[in-house]
Amino acid sequence: VYKVHKVHKVYKVLYEPYNFINLINEKKLRFFHWNKFSKIKPFSYFCKKENRMKKIYTLPELENMLTCQGEEENRLYSESKRIKNETIGNNVYLRGLIEISNICTKDCFYCGIRKSNTETARYALSDKEILDAADFAYTHHFGSIVLQGGERSDKAFVDRITRLLQEIKKNSNNELGVTLSLGEQTEDSYKRWKDAGAHRYLLRIETSNPELYAKIHPNNPLHSHATRLRCLESLQRCGYQTGTGVMIGLPFQTITDLANDLLFLQSMDIDMVGMGPYLEHHATPLYEYRHLLLSLQERLRLSIHMVAALRILMPDINIAATTALQAIEPAGREKALEIGANVVMPNITPTTNRTLYKLYENKPGTHEGAAESMRKLEESILKSGCKVAYGVWGDSRHFQSRTEN
């Protein structure tokens, strides 16, 4: 909580004034004693290449990006598209998504596989099923996979994931990249998994606002915003390419919350982001608040604006066009790719279990086989003016420059 508070304070004090800098006459600053941390800096400071790149966006500017319409909206999209193509090009990287289990120790109020949902049958893929799916990704030149699942942190689970990672790396001659999305763990577990071959980790913050976080999670230490933040820092310390993200259009969420989410992602210097619309699930406590929600179309549009604004804010990170976007309409994912996203995560979970991994309703692609999903995916990527980059890890450019410096 302290950390977030600090972050917000820093924006207020340091970042906002940057935007007025262009209005300040250099001469007036001649006798002003400034340093890197001064609120006011001479214009020449921003003319240096390394500083020029750091255009800082204010909260109101970001709020405008999220709500703009008509001509302004077109300008937002063309700017984010231009920045994307200039910085990282139009390659789309694939992560074969393997949903290893829907058994979860958490009870998040929005999630269909929360522990207390007794309507869902629980499954866990066998080692063979997981290894076969990884093999499918390898032989189809996906470049990398994501192991995602309900949260467990018991020793047997941590040991099993370690073993599976070693096997996957061995079976693919060390060639398949592996991202994990297995929730909050101890730093020691994160280290073990990194040593065993994982190199990217996704852990969504869900919302950067601790008060909103408290409204959508049970009030107990297992569901703590501060712990989630500490885990993200652990992941960065362990040397993972670190990904996080938020849900968009949650009940009680404001545009200011979302604009702050964008500033949060920037202040955390995050390498990858997966964010998408919140979609209600009837067997969850948040369903009761569905009357507070924006329409599905509005949530979709807001999500696309978030992707565009984030691309402008963080030009060289990896941004996923998430499944939840596609759940509202297939064109949602295409639009996200066209204006800012560069990663997709085709589902390669064995079809028999796919219907059970239902975080929200109307989850797309729960009935089709892997080959059919692939065909559809290629088609939609081409439609968005992008191309699939096969057989490469597709690491975040941001991570490369962050670690080189």
Ligand code: 5AD
């Ligand atoms: N709608 C949208 N996204 C959801 N997630 C979980 N439940 C929902 C929902 N109802 C997202 C969360 C979580 C990720 C695995 O799925 O952001 O971190």
